Amino acid sequence: MRFLTGLAAAFAVLAFVALRVTSCAPVPHPVPTLTAAAAPIPPPPPVPTPPPARAAIECAAGPLAAAQANAVSMGALAWAPFRRPEVGWEVYAPLFAREVRTACPPQSPGFARALAAWEARQGLPAQGVFNDADFTRFKGLTQTRRTFVMLSVQGVCPPPPAEATLETSRPDEGYGAKQVLLRPAALAAWRAMVAAARAEDPQIAADPRNLTLFSGYRSPDADAARCAAEGNCDGVIRATCSPHRTGLAIDLYVGQAPGYGPDSSADPNRLFMIRTPAYRWLVANADRFGFTPYPFEPWHWEWTGEAP
Numbered sequence: 001m002r003f004l005t006g007l008a009a010a011f012a013v014l015a016f017v018a019l020r021v022t023s024c025a026p027v028p029h030p031v032p033t034l035t036a037a038a039a040p041i042p043p044p045p046p047v048p049t050p051p052p053a054r055a056a057i058e059c060a061a062g063p064l065a066a067a068q069a070n071a072v073s074m075g076a077l078a079w080a081p082f083r084r085p086e087v088g089w090e091v092y093a094p095l096f097a098r099e100v101r102t103a104c105p106p107q108s109p110g111f112a113r114a115l116a117a118w119e120a121r122q123g124l125p126a127q128g129v130f131n132d133a134d135f136t137r138f139k140g141l142t143q144t145r146r147t148f149v150m151l152s153v154q155g156v157c158p159p160p161p162a163e164a165t166l167e168t169s170r171p172d173e174g175y176g177a178k179q180v181l182l183r184p185a186a187l188a189a190w191r192a193m194v195a196a197a198r199a200e201d202p203q204i205a206a207d208p209r210n211l212t213l214f215s216g217y218r219s220p221d222a223d224a225a226r227c228a229a230e231g232n233c234d235g236v237i238r239a240t241c242s243p244h245r246t247g248l249a250i251d252l253y254v255g256q257a258p259g260y261g262p263d264s265s266a267d268p269n270r271l272f273m274i275r276t277p278a279y280r281w282l283v284a285n286a287d288r289f290g291f292t293p294y295p296f297e298p299w300h301w302e303w304t305g306e307a308p
Helices: 002-016 052-060 064-076 090-100 109-121 132-144 147-153 184-200 220-230 267-274 277-289
Strands: 213-215 249-252 291-294 297-303
Touching: 052 109, 064 090, 064 109, 090 109, 090 132, 090 267, 090 277, 132 147, 184 277, 184 291, 184 297, 267 277, 267 297, 277 291, 277 297
Parallel strands: none
Antiparallel strands: 213 249, 249 297, 291 297
16 A cells, blocks of 8 residues: 555656756745645665676666667667756666665676666566666655655645745855755754765765865755846746755755866766766765755755755
């Protein structure tokens, strides 16, 4: 029954929002609570990483033709998963592999085997070949874990918190010493997450910029002014009703390709980001601290431990 409820929520999201946010007018307090049918679906459990020798054997076992098809489409698929034309799906591969519960490379038979098993569980044709239907289901499941999106499904654009209730990060916690505002509990969760990441991965600890904050709370008025100035409030890059208004959304430094900024949505930059140790660690561990991703932007994560 819980699985069916989860699928119902996923389908509701797919029908209502395929992007990070929706455009809606602020509503007065109180914000409606999530209904049972729209309750967020928990993320999958962590994928265990077997020893290298065993991993090589496991990843070599599976449908070879499907693996070959995935290897080609990973760099050549022409599609528009978030309304913007893209080529290839490698930028989504880390999150997608976590969803289908495999540590195998996307072009491997082991990945195709895990994908086919996931497709069967989802009621999709169990082919083991990545396709639009697979991604649509994955995107729906991912979006239901974002409390902000689940409120949007109900037509709610959460009002911003009183700025006096927000906490300011320290200069050393921000990218370029920038200080951002967040709800206190969200900031505490981010601090715990960063401490764990630096303790668990020396590559992350080696660069003090990794996982620093470059955006948190943004007032609706400031966002509206920027939308008007840039003319890009289409929901892909910037939206009228942004999750940053809640004080629960954060943008983190996870790296940047040469010539691009840390929040550039250019495809080469996003591809560079998903290959960094900081992003890979977040994919595997951020949910331990209550953070869930927005797949289109590797730097954007939302804390789910408190209602927007």
